[in-house]
Amino acid sequence: MQLLAHRGLYRSKKTPFSAFGVIIGILLILYVLGIMILFLWSFSTALKTTDNFDRDPLGWTKSWAWTNFADVFTKMKVQVTGNDGKRHMLYLDQMFLYSLLYAGGSALIQTLTTATMAYMTSTYRNWFSRILHNIVIVTLILPIVGNTASMLQVMNDLHLYDHLYGAYIMKIGFNNIYYLIFYAAFSKIPKDYRESARIDGANLLQLYTRISFPMVSSLFWTVFLLLFIGYWNDYQTPLLFLPDKPTAALGLYYFLQSTDPVFANPPMKVAAGICVFIPIFIVFLIFRNRIMQDLNEGGIKG
Amino acid sequence: MSPALSIQRPSFRTKRKKKAMSTLFYTCMVLIPLAQFFIFYGVVNFNSILLAFKSYDNSTGVVVESWIGWGNFERVFQIFRSEQTLWIATKNSLLYFAFNLCVVIPLSMLFAYYIYRGYPAAGFFKVMLFLPAVICSMVLVIFFKEFVETAIPELMERWFHDDGWYAILSSENKGPVALMTFYVWFLFSGSILLYLNAMGNIPKSLIEAAQIDGAGEFRTFWRVVIPTIWPTLVSLIVLALADLVANQASLFSIYGIFAPTWSQTLGYYQFFLVAKYGADSPVNYPLASAFGLLFTAIVAPLTLLLRYLLTRFGPRED
Numbered sequence: 001m002q003l004l005a006h007r008g009l010y011r012s013k014k015t016p017f018s019a020f021g022v023i024i025g026i027l028l029i030l031y032v033l034g035i036m037i038l039f040l041w042s043f044s045t046a047l048k049t050t051d052n053f054d055r056d057p058l059g060w061t062k063s064w065a066w067t068n069f070a071d072v073f074t075k076m077k078v079q080v081t082g083n084d085g086k087r088h089m090l091y092l093d094q095m096f097l098y099s100l101l102y103a104g105g106s107a108l109i110q111t112l113t114t115a116t117m118a119y120m121t122s123t124y125r126n127w128f129s130r131i132l133h134n135i136v137i138v139t140l141i142l143p144i145v146g147n148t149a150s151m152l153q154v155m156n157d158l159h160l161y162d163h164l165y166g167a168y169i170m171k172i173g174f175n176n177i178y179y180l181i182f183y184a185a186f187s188k189i190p191k192d193y194r195e196s197a198r199i200d201g202a203n204l205l206q207l208y209t210r211i212s213f214p215m216v217s218s219l220f221w222t223v224f225l226l227l228f229i230g231y232w233n234d235y236q237t238p239l240l241f242l243p244d245k246p247t248a249a250l251g252l253y254y255f256l257q258s259t260d261p262v263f264a265n266p267p268m269k270v271a272a273g274i275c276v277f278i279p280i281f282i283v284f285l286i287f288r289n290r291i292m293q294d295l296n297e298g299g300i301k302g
Numbered sequence: 303m304s305p306a307l308s309i310q311r312p313s314f315r316t317k318r319k320k321k322a323m324s325t326l327f328y329t330c331m332v333l334i335p336l337a338q339f340f341i342f343y344g345v346v347n348f349n350s351i352l353l354a355f356k357s358y359d360n361s362t363g364v365v366v367e368s369w370i371g372w373g374n375f376e377r378v379f380q381i382f383r384s385e386q387t388l389w390i391a392t393k394n395s396l397l398y399f400a401f402n403l404c405v406v407i408p409l410s411m412l413f414a415y416y417i418y419r420g421y422p423a424a425g426f427f428k429v430m431l432f433l434p435a436v437i438c439s440m441v442l443v444i445f446f447k448e449f450v451e452t453a454i455p456e457l458m459e460r461w462f463h464d465d466g467w468y469a470i471l472s473s474e475n476k477g478p479v480a481l482m483t484f485y486v487w488f489l490f491s492g493s494i495l496l497y498l499n500a501m502g503n504i505p506k507s508l509i510e511a512a513q514i515d516g517a518g519e520f521r522t523f524w525r526v527v528i529p530t531i532w533p534t535l536v537s538l539i540v541l542a543l544a545d546l547v548a549n550q551a552s553l554f555s556i557y558g559i560f561a562p563t564w565s566q567t568l569g570y571y572q573f574f575l576v577a578k579y580g581a582d583s584p585v586n587y588p589l590a591s592a593f594g595l596l597f598t599a600i601v602a603p604l605t606l607l608l609r610y611l612l613t614r615f616g617p618r619e620d
Contacts, residue, residue, distance in 0.1 A: 020519035024416040027409065032430045034487065041453060042445040057452045058460070113335050120331050124324070132332065139343065141609070142602055143544035145569075146594010148576045149587035150350035154341065161581055172338040204327040233438035236554070236573075240580055252440040256447075257558045266448040273444035277437055284436045292432055292495060 046271040053267050068271040075262055076255050076272055080244040090246060092275065099232055099247040101164055106171040107227035115220055117174035118182030119208055123194070133183070139175040148240065155241060162244050167237065178223045185216045222290050225283070229291075232280050248276045353591035358584045365584060374592035387563050388571065395568045398551050401482060402542045406489045411535070413490060414497035415523055428494070435491030443555040446484050447471065471556065474564045481565060485551050493538055500531035529617040536612040544605045547572070547597040568597065 044061045045053060052063040077089045121129040151170075152161070160166025189212055197211045213220070231237075235249035246254070255263055255272050263269065284291065357370040382388050413431060417424045434442060455467040470476045504527065512522045528535070550569040553561045559578050561570055575590040 018519035020523070021416065021419065021421050024412045025421060028413055028416060028427050028431075031413075031487075031490070032427065035430060035434070038445055038449055041449055045448065053452075057456045113338075116331060117335050120328060124328050126328075128328075128332075132336075135339070141540075141606070143548070143605055144347060144594070144598050145548045145601070146572050146590055146597065147346055147350040148573070149584070149590040149594075150346045150353055151342070152576065152581050153353070153584065153587065154346050154349060156581055158341075169338065170342060172335055173342060174335050175339065175343065204324060229436050233436075233440075235438070235440055236577075240577060243580065249438045249440050252438070252444070253555065253558075256440065256444055256555075266452055269444050270448055273441040277441045280436055280438070284433070288429060291436070292428065 042270045043274065045267055046274050048267045050265045050267060053265070057266070065267065068267055069275060071268065072272045072275050075268070076251055076275075078246045078251050078254050080246065082244075090251075092248065092251060092272075095246055095248040095251040096279070098164075098238075098242075098245045099249065102167055102238065102242065102245070102247050103228050103231035103234075105164065105168050106231045107224050109168050110171040110173070110176070110227055111178070111220060111224045113172050114174045114176060114179050114223070115182045115213070115216065116208075118179050119186050119212055122183050122186040123208075123212070136175045136179050140177065140180075152240060162242055164242070164245060167242055170237075170241070178227075181219065181223070182216065185219050186212060189215055218290075222293060225287055225291050229280055229283065252276050350591045350594060353588050354595045356588050358588065360583055360585060370588075374588045375596060377589060378592055378596055387566065388568075390563055391566045391568045391571045394551075394566060395546055395549060397482075398485060398549055398567060399542060399546050401486060402489070403539065405486055407493070407535070407538060407542070410490050410493045411497055411528075411531075412523075414494050414501060415527060417494075418498060418501040418527075419519075428498075431494045432491055434488045439488075439552055439555050442484075442488055443552060447556060450480050472562065474562070477562070477565060481551065481553070481556075484556075496534055496538065497531060500534035501527060504530045532616050532618075533613075536609060536616065539612060540605055540609045543608055544601060545569075547601055568593075572597075 041058075044059075045057070046068055047061040047064050047066065048068075049063045049065045052061065052065070056062075073092045076092045076095075078095070079087055080090050082088055117132065121133050155161040155166055155170070158166075160169055193211055193215075194207045197207055202210060232247075233249055235247065235253045238245065238247045238250040239253065242250075252272060256269060258264065263272075354374050355369055355371060357368050357373065359366045359368070413427070417428045417431075450470050451468075454470060455465075458464045458467040467476070470480050508526055508530070509522060512526045517525065546568070548569045549567055550573055551567050553565055553567060553570040554573055554577065557565070559574055561574070566574075572590055572593050575586040575593070579586060
């Protein structure tokens with residue numbers, strides 16, 4: 001029972017399944033049915049030929065056109081300017097590579113920076129740490145809108161525009177919600193651990209990397225995964241800041257907006273959507289327990 | 303001499319050296335993130351203020367920058383006076399906020415409560431509710447757009463012999479309902495885990511005590527769960543308000559830069575101003591920045607006020 005309660009699933013034995021629970025259950029079933037119908041229809045559509053779809057857009061596929069997926073890899077392309085200044089075409093496999101570089105790099109850098117800053121402010125409790133901590137809280141509470149134009153200009157001026165390293169530098173920020181979670185996790189680690197290691201000869205960096213960090217490594221990878229999924233799916237940042245390094249999500253945006261008759265048919269568009277969806281769905285299936293775990297619970301190990 | 307007395311105290315010099323090392327380590331560790339924050343938060347927002355007072359002209363093919371004082375703010379008010387676009391965008395933004403507040407937040411809490419209580423298929427529902435959060439919004443948009451534009455019209459024609467359901471997302475009558483459905487449908491995911499985390503911290507003895515006292519499920523939810531998760535609820539309501547002027551409601555994903563006027567929100571309008579030319583031309587930057595500054599000035603104090611009121615007058619755990 002305690003374990004269930006910790007996992008956010010707690011049901012008292014004494015409580016019967018109430019009318020209140022039944023009503024919420026019905027709403028949930030309707031919600032899930034809606035999602036399942038949409039996904040099943042999309043999967044079926046992706047396997048239809050254009051003729052099959054035109055004749056029967058509602059029914060289950062009869063054509064099983066698996067070639068639609070292969071076509072997506074050969075027909076979904078974006079024209080970009082290469083490092084040599086020449087225009088050339090980029091295909092889905094290359095877009096996946098950019099997705100991996102953008103999402104993987106950004107997520108790793110942001111998680112590392114956020115965790116490090118949280119460690120520093122929670123361990124070294126001086127006046128400067130208090131200022132840094134308050135900066136995060138104020139920037140999280142205070143909404144600032146409409147600074148995208150300024151960001152574009154600054155990125156351009158610093159020659160970071162349209163470079164992957166520019167996107168990474170953009171993500172070094174620590175003023176995000178995960179800082180507070182890391183801060184709480186590091187604060188929970190008893191000071192004695194670090195003091196013992198210090199007596200044993202560990203230096204300041206080792207106190208972080210060998211003592212404190214391993215204790216929040218579970219949280220670290222959970223945050224990394226959440227950020228990775230977020231950046232993999234993000235198409236607006238690459239649209240504005242990495243136009244010549246299109247990720248798969250950005251390619252999908254161009255694909256959807258395309259009026260070219262080769263792409264402007266529902267089976268092709270939906271097949272393209274499934275191609276971009278599959279990799280992250282696999283990641284989700286593999287790590288679903290870690291991704292959906294209680295972030296507070298995942299804070300301290302051992 | 304006893305062993306305790308033989309321990310040597312660190313000298314003043316050693317202490318000073320240790321402190322210097324500690325300061326050096328601290329500086330090295332925070333320097334880069336701090337510099338990044340200074341540039342990408344401080345400089346960017348300061349530049350955004352400056353941009354709001356500038357103008358760019360590239361009618362001659364060369365971008366010419368000039369200072370125009372309050373001209374961009376006057377332009378914003380002028381657009382409000384002369385065009386319907388911004389009034390419609392304001393109305394739509396408020397409508398999305400209201401839906402968030404009245405439909406998404408209560409339903410998310412109820413769904414999270416169902417999972418928290420471990421009712422039948424709670425684990426399955428948890429995965430299904432969270433699934434849209436891991437799917438790219440473009441993928442969801444493609445599935446939804448094609449379904450609404452092709453399957454729904456066919457369905458209506460076959461079952462009800464009504465052929466007026468084509469091009470739903472371009473229709474001023476049916477389009478808003480479709481857009482709102484999409485918005486509500488896929489918005490639960492993000493907050494479910496936060497509510498579950500908050501509910502996970504409720505002591506089970508509290509729930510059991512309430513039920514021993516004869517409280518039913520609804521009463522337990524209303525009187526025990528909501529007051530306990532109130533801080534999380536306040537944060538999500540405040541975030542919804544803060545998002546009022548930034549919320550694009552997936553319009554850019556659905557329509558690109560061609561969203562019909564009736565569908566636009568303030569968030570879309572601002573993003574459109576920048577995304578239309580991107581980095582190719584800065585002509586729209588000043589207007590976008592003036593918009594941002596003006597709406598930040600309105601929404602930021604409102605957000606802080608709402609947070610204060612909800613915290614001050616909301617239910618308490620005791």
